[in-house]
Amino acid sequence: MANVPEDLHYSKDHEWVRVEGDQAIIGITDFAQNSLGDVVYVELPKAGEEFAANESFGSVESVKAVSEVFTPVAGEVVKINESLGDEPEKVNSDPYGEGWMIRVRMSNSGEVDSMLTAAEYEDFTKAESE
Amino acid sequence: MVDFGGWDMPVQYPAGTIEEHLRTRTRSGLFDVSHMGEIDVRGSDAIPFVNRITSNDVTKLVDGQAQYSALTTPIGTVIDDLLVYRLAADHLLLVVNAGTTDKDWEWISSKKSNESVQLQNVSADYCQLALQGPDALPILQQLTDLKLADIKYYHFTHGVVDGVESIVSRTGYTGEDGFEVYAAPDKAVQLWKKMLDAGKFGSETGVLPCGLAARNTLRLEASMALYEHEIDETTTLLEANLGWITKLDKGNFIGREALAKQKEAGIKKKLVGFEVTERGIARDNQDVILDGETIGRVTSGSPAPYLKKNIGFAYVPIEFSTVGQEIKIDVRGRLVGAQIVKTPFYKRAR
Numbered sequence: 001m002a003n004v005p006e007d008l009h010y011s012k013d014h015e016w017v018r019v020e021g022d023q024a025i026i027g028i029t030d031f032a033q034n035s036l037g038d039v040v041y042v043e044l045p046k047a048g049e050e051f052a053a054n055e056s057f058g059s060v061e062s063v064k065a066v067s068e069v070f071t072p073v074a075g076e077v078v079k080i081n082e083s084l085g086d087e088p089e090k091v092n093s094d095p096y097g098e099g100w101m102i103r104v105r106m107s108n109s110g111e112v113d114s115m116l117t118a119a120e121y122e123d124f125t126k127a128e129s130e
Numbered sequence: 131m132v133d134f135g136g137w138d139m140p141v142q143y144p145a146g147t148i149e150e151h152l153r154t155r156t157r158s159g160l161f162d163v164s165h166m167g168e169i170d171v172r173g174s175d176a177i178p179f180v181n182r183i184t185s186n187d188v189t190k191l192v193d194g195q196a197q198y199s200a201l202t203t204p205i206g207t208v209i210d211d212l213l214v215y216r217l218a219a220d221h222l223l224l225v226v227n228a229g230t231t232d233k234d235w236e237w238i239s240s241k242k243s244n245e246s247v248q249l250q251n252v253s254a255d256y257c258q259l260a261l262q263g264p265d266a267l268p269i270l271q272q273l274t275d276l277k278l279a280d281i282k283y284y285h286f287t288h289g290v291v292d293g294v295e296s297i298v299s300r301t302g303y304t305g306e307d308g309f310e311v312y313a314a315p316d317k318a319v320q321l322w323k324k325m326l327d328a329g330k331f332g333s334e335t336g337v338l339p340c341g342l343a344a345r346n347t348l349r350l351e352a353s354m355a356l357y358e359h360e361i362d363e364t365t366t367l368l369e370a371n372l373g374w375i376t377k378l379d380k381g382n383f384i385g386r387e388a389l390a391k392q393k394e395a396g397i398k399k400k401l402v403g404f405e406v407t408e409r410g411i412a413r414d415n416q417d418v419i420l421d422g423e424t425i426g427r428v429t430s431g432s433p434a435p436y437l438k439k440n441i442g443f444a445y446v447p448i449e450f451s452t453v454g455q456e457i458k459i460d461v462r463g464r465l466v467g468a469q470i471v472k473t474p475f476y477k478r479a480r
Contacts, residue, residue: 037141037343038148040433041411059462061411063147063433064343066462085409 002031002125005096009112010121011072013054016096017112024073024112027100028060028091031125037062039091042084044101050076053111057102060091073111075104134342135229137165142341150344151435154304155478158263159340159348160325163303163310164318167231167253169224169238175245176222180214183241185367185389187380191216196284196301199375201226201234202385206366206392210234211357213301215286223252223297227357241384257318261325261337262308262348269329269337270309274298278309292324303345305352305476350441351434353403353474359414359429360401360443368392369445370401371473400451401429403473404459406440410466412459418444419458419465425450428459434475441475442468 004010009017014032018025033039041061051057053074060067080102084090091099106112116124131138139162142150153159171180181188186199195216201209210230215223226234235251242249261270271278276289276298286299297312313321322339329337340348346356355361360370367376368389378390406412412431417424431442446457453472458465 038146063347063435064141066411066413
């Protein structure tokens with residue numbers, strides 16, 4: 001069973017958002033990393049780039065496939081997880097911790113309210129894997 | 131699970147592609163390749179008939195020997211690649227790709243003239259399990275009295291494996307030593323389980339069941355062609371580096387004339403292997419760029435788990451096909467550097 005921490009917000013594209021003040025930390029969920037398989041490459045934007053909500057900010061590649069990753073919230077990238085350059089496997093081993101991808105200064109912090117709660121996301125993934 | 135030529139097949143098992151790939155290189159991996167098609171050719175003209183529709187020289191085979199070959203079009207391109215097994219002087223078995231079995235069957239049937247040949251599509255009569263890797267022999271040996279070590283590479287024998295009548299062939303698609311076992315389909319589950327048990331599946335160095343993704347990365351590292359990627363009806367055997375299975379001197383075969391002409395004139399494009407030299411992974415169908423111009427196309431691109439590089443195959447114009455040539459791959463809009471390298475990318479130590 002995929003791990004779905006209570007305190008995060010989730011998207012239907014399998015990203016999670018952790019809110020810290022006016023900033024959002026974004027990564028992909030345990031369910032997503034598990035479906036992808038071994039992550040071998042992560043492509044991230046540069047700090048300073050701006051994204052609209054639901055815009056693609058990068059990609060995650062397994063041996064077999066490339067998946068785009070989308071930011072559920074609009075804003076400016078203030079920091080990226082540089083360590084994924086050498087250790088992309090952190091996305092598999094610790095998707096909610098060391099596998100985080102970008103930190104965004106949200107332009108509208110209300111956007112997270114329309115995201116799924118942990119319980120809703122869990123139901124959503126169950127329905128999707130059936 | 132994905133649809134593969136009409137078969138429901140796993141991309142990977144729980145261990146994951148990288149682990150499956152590495153285990154096959156270092157110990158052993160088990161592949162259910164029952165999707166492969168089989169076409170039975172019998173009759174006193176079996177050898178001359180197959181020799182006329184394939185590019186390699188069937189007359190060179192002895193009983194119990196297999197040969198990599200291709201079904202060719204009149205212009206020297208490829209209907210399919212296949213293995214030709216000689217069971218007897220009047221009996222051959224053609225093992226073809228799953229997705230092309232129906233097309234091959236129609237093509238082969240249509241090529242039959244008044245030769246004394248009986249053709250039968252026997253794809254549904256066989257399951258096929260491929261046990262590959264350095265431990266394949268000792269594992270399979272536990273299930274059979276056949277002296278496996280006596281079967282030479284690209285040879286096969288009939289025998290009993292775990293009580294099941296089988297064809298045991300020392301062939302594979304991974305670049306490792308190993309065996310492919312053909313048996314009745316209702317024995318597939320039994321053989322699969324017994325091979326996993328004999329291979330100590332579950333232990334750290336035991337056999338791992340492997341999915342389609344590992345099958346692809348293993349064959350790519352070993353530089354074996356995949357139909358509809360490196361070879362198809364638009365590329366000739368010579369362009370695809372398959373001159374070694376193109377026996378122009380063996381007598382007439384479909385496409386011989388075109389291939390002889392092309393050999394004399396020289397090929398204009400060529401399949402090359404490349405290594406990505408910058409950050410990024412080349413993928414199938416991406417463009418190859420040189421000085422801002424698209425000069426070719428990636429046929430297969432992937433991370434190579436054992437070599438720990440990002441590699442691929444591409445068709446490029448002959449003038450840019452030499453080893454060391456720098457190229458760029460258009461990876462979703464980003465130009466990533468790569469260099470043409472010698473193939474095979476991986477060759478096992480013997």
